[in-house]
Amino acid sequence: MKVHEYQAKQILRDAGVAVPEGIVAKTPADAAAAFDKLGGSIAVVKAQIHAGGRGKGTLKEHPDQRGVQLVRSREEAEQVAARLIGNTLVTIQTGPEGKVVNQVLVEAGCNIARELYLGIVLDRSAAKPVVMASSEGGVEIEKVAEETPELIFKEHFTPDRGLDDFQVRKLCSKLNLAGASVSSAMRFMKGLCRVYSELDCSMAEINPLVVTADGELMALDAKISFDDNAIFRHPQLKELRDRTEEDPYELRAGDAGLSYVKLEGNIGCLVNGAGLAMSTMDLIKLHGGEPANFLDVGGGANVQQVTEAFRILLDDKNVKAVLVNIFGGIMRCTTIANALLEAYKSVGFNVPLVVRLEGTEVEQGRKIIADSDVDIITAEGLTDAAKKVVAAATGATA
Amino acid sequence: MSILINKDTRVICQGITGKVGMFHTKGCLEYGTQMVGGVTPGKGGTTVEGLPVFDTVAEAVEQTGCDATMIFVPPAFTADAILEAVDAGLKTVIAITEGVPALDMVYVYEVVKRTGVNLVGPNCPGVITPEECKIGIMPGYIHKKGPVGVMSRSGTLTYEAVWQLSNLGLGQSTCVGLGGDPIVGTSFIDLFKMYQADDDTEAILMMGEIGGTAEEEAAAFVKQHVTKPVAAFIAGRTAPPGKRMGHAGAIISGGKGTATEKVAALEDAGIEVANGPADMGAALQRAMKRGR
Numbered sequence: 001m002k003v004h005e006y007q008a009k010q011i012l013r014d015a016g017v018a019v020p021e022g023i024v025a026k027t028p029a030d031a032a033a034a035f036d037k038l039g040g041s042i043a044v045v046k047a048q049i050h051a052g053g054r055g056k057g058t059l060k061e062h063p064d065q066r067g068v069q070l071v072r073s074r075e076e077a078e079q080v081a082a083r084l085i086g087n088t089l090v091t092i093q094t095g096p097e098g099k100v101v102n103q104v105l106v107e108a109g110c111n112i113a114r115e116l117y118l119g120i121v122l123d124r125s126a127a128k129p130v131v132m133a134s135s136e137g138g139v140e141i142e143k144v145a146e147e148t149p150e151l152i153f154k155e156h157f158t159p160d161r162g163l164d165d166f167q168v169r170k171l172c173s174k175l176n177l178a179g180a181s182v183s184s185a186m187r188f189m190k191g192l193c194r195v196y197s198e199l200d201c202s203m204a205e206i207n208p209l210v211v212t213a214d215g216e217l218m219a220l221d222a223k224i225s226f227d228d229n230a231i232f233r234h235p236q237l238k239e240l241r242d243r244t245e246e247d248p249y250e251l252r253a254g255d256a257g258l259s260y261v262k263l264e265g266n267i268g269c270l271v272n273g274a275g276l277a278m279s280t281m282d283l284i285k286l287h288g289g290e291p292a293n294f295l296d297v298g299g300g301a302n303v304q305q306v307t308e309a310f311r312i313l314l315d316d317k318n319v320k321a322v323l324v325n326i327f328g329g330i331m332r333c334t335t336i337a338n339a340l341l342e343a344y345k346s347v348g349f350n351v352p353l354v355v356r357l358e359g360t361e362v363e364q365g366r367k368i369i370a371d372s373d374v375d376i377i378t379a380e381g382l383t384d385a386a387k388k389v390v391a392a393a394t395g396a397t398a
Numbered sequence: 399m400s401i402l403i404n405k406d407t408r409v410i411c412q413g414i415t416g417k418v419g420m421f422h423t424k425g426c427l428e429y430g431t432q433m434v435g436g437v438t439p440g441k442g443g444t445t446v447e448g449l450p451v452f453d454t455v456a457e458a459v460e461q462t463g464c465d466a467t468m469i470f471v472p473p474a475f476t477a478d479a480i481l482e483a484v485d486a487g488l489k490t491v492i493a494i495t496e497g498v499p500a501l502d503m504v505y506v507y508e509v510v511k512r513t514g515v516n517l518v519g520p521n522c523p524g525v526i527t528p529e530e531c532k533i534g535i536m537p538g539y540i541h542k543k544g545p546v547g548v549m550s551r552s553g554t555l556t557y558e559a560v561w562q563l564s565n566l567g568l569g570q571s572t573c574v575g576l577g578g579d580p581i582v583g584t585s586f587i588d589l590f591k592m593y594q595a596d597d598d599t600e601a602i603l604m605m606g607e608i609g610g611t612a613e614e615e616a617a618a619f620v621k622q623h624v625t626k627p628v629a630a631f632i633a634g635r636t637a638p639p640g641k642r643m644g645h646a647g648a649i650i651s652g653g654k655g656t657a658t659e660k661v662a663a664l665e666d667a668g669i670e671v672a673n674g675p676a677d678m679g680a681a682l683q684r685a686m687k688r689g690r
Contacts, residue, residue, distance in 0.1 A: 122500055122580050124610050124611075125615065127507040128504055129501070129504070158505070159505075200500070200501055202500065227499055227501070229497045229499045229500065230499035233499070271554075273553050274578060275550065275551060275552020275555030275605065275607055275633050276557075276558060278634040278637060279558070279631075279633045279675035280675070281634075281636050281637065282633065282634065282636050282674060282675060283674055283675050283676060285636040291636065294637070299496075299535070299553070327561070329535055329537050329553060330422075358557075358558075358561060359540065359557060360537045386676075
């Protein structure tokens with residue numbers, strides 16, 4: 001689960017990790033009031049959306065307006081907020097459709113001496129969380145990793161212990177932080193590790209991490225996401241979820257216990273298991289078709305889930321044919337066959353449906369479909385299924 | 399032989415009184431697995447499918463002489479269940495449960511590596527040595543005894559591969575589902591070591607997927623240490639970057655973890671790479687013909 005920058009910063013502030021003073025505003029008037037309240041001669045107005053690259057991103061409605069802007073007066077704060085709120089910001093991470101800005105963060109300006117990078121993720125190979133730090137702040141870390149990997153410094157830690165003092169000192173030495181900055185880094189880095197561990201984050205990224213003119217470390221930006229599997233331990237985090245930031249179809253799928261990702265093609269797929277679902281997409285492509293989505297119904301899908309899955313698939317107007325590929329393990333083919341028939345009838349199918357069943361109770365499952373009066377194209381094996389659905393999709397287009 | 403489990407393996411189920419645990423205990427019994435008991439705290443003294451239920455794993459070990467466990471407890475309690483099994487001295491722990499918090503696995507992983515316990519999963523379909531022992535949720539009938547070691551991060555994709563192999567007349571020594579979570583107990587490399595050392599395994603089929611670097615690491619290991627024929631398939635060749643495909647790890651980020659990179663690493667290690675998901679069984683057949 002992702003949260004907004006202002007929410008991430010509040011979490012950091014509560015944990016004693018240094019962040020600039022800031023106030024979230026939902027209207028231009030609120031933004032002007034926030035400028036006054038902060039009391040400085042400058043402030044920064046930042047669009048709040050769940051995507052990075054906001055500083056370079058531009059508004060669809062005002063191509064000269066960026067997603068982050070320095071302001072010098074309450075009037076300017078109000079003006080910038082008026083342009084951002086309610087309009088659509090397009091960044092390198094949002095895709096061309098962009099994201100609507102519903103609120104802005106008005107933040108006190110600070111005196112920046114240097115920009116660094118600090119991030120924590122789970123290192124799968126080491127089976128431990130890892131702190132990544134770099135002297136190259138403010139740019140995309142993937143780019144640094146690609147071009148100058150020697151400028152990324154790593155220290156692993158365990159959730160119960162966090163970074164040890166010497167590890168922070170090692171990072172400081174690599175980052176050329178000295179004097180007062182080292183004690184500031186101790187507080188900052190250890191605090192970030194504590195937030196990561198205590199709240200079950202899947203990622204915590206500070207980019208840029210700035211060193212102020214006084215040598216203090218401060219999070220100029222903050223991006224935190226949480227492990228969905230651990231949210232049950234932190235009920236307070238559920239309140240931070242902003243459903244308007246999520247894709248409406250992926251949201252619907254998630255609510256039904258399905259895993260769905262929309263793609264650009266015209267062949268809808270409904271598969272059990274993530275690996276087989278990915279493979280089914282590959283297979284469609286191999287036979288000249290284009291998958292319209294990734295959809296994993298999971299291990300024990302029922303009639304309601306299959307029905308909802310079909311509704312989501314058919315809501316995509318690009319879809320010209322649908323392929324159901326089920327290898328029954330926990331899920332019996334008879335269950336899925338009955339679910340398919342019921343869902344087929346209640347959804348009102350308007351495109352060809354190709355079904356490939358294999359696994360537990362397959363014979364009975366196939367018989368249920370054969371004996372029914374619905375118009376389902378059955379397939380034997382993966383290749384047959386792919387050929388049939390690609391043909392059906394092409395036929396429907398022609 | 400075979401790896402991890404065989405006809406002599408004595409198995410308990412942690413979470414046996416739950417609906418899913420009960421259902422699959424029955425399935426394993428029907429397959430011929432030596433299920434000898436189960437554990438559910440607070441339900442000790444009852445029975446499920448005629449098997450005794452204990453309050454603790456330690457008691458189950460004492461009373462039944464079990465040496466392996468199949469875990470179906472809810473995600474919030476899975477780490478604890480694995481640690482309890484390790485503490486009781488079980489050497490093979492197979493955790494089926496999906497949805498375990500990732501950070502819970504950091505300490506569990508340390509403990510299983512320190513104690514030398516074979517943990518498979520979590521979030522996996524389990525392990526099967528055909529016609530001897532099934533510990534997990536896979537449909538038993540698609541498997542056939544034979545010379546191919548099979549491993550995968552994904553459940554149903556493993557079934558698909560096994561089905562293709564069986565239809566080609568190629569049976570399996572042992573099939574292992576590693577699990578789709580960020581931290582799982584057993585890696586491709588751990589299994590390559592076991593298959594390489596196992597006399598019954600003549601060839602190895604690996605199903606990987608996009609994201610992470612596990613497949614590249616496995617390829618480097620195969621190049622150096624594996625003399626048996628190996629075939630592989632990478633799922634997600636057509637997945638777009640930045641979109642997570644179900645499994646926690648299946649995401650291409652920053653240009654890393656693409657199928658193209660993985661296929662190149664595999665081919666460089668002399669591994670026969672399947673052209674598509676329908677080609678997995680045939681690829682293994684080609685690898686065997688070609689040898690290494």
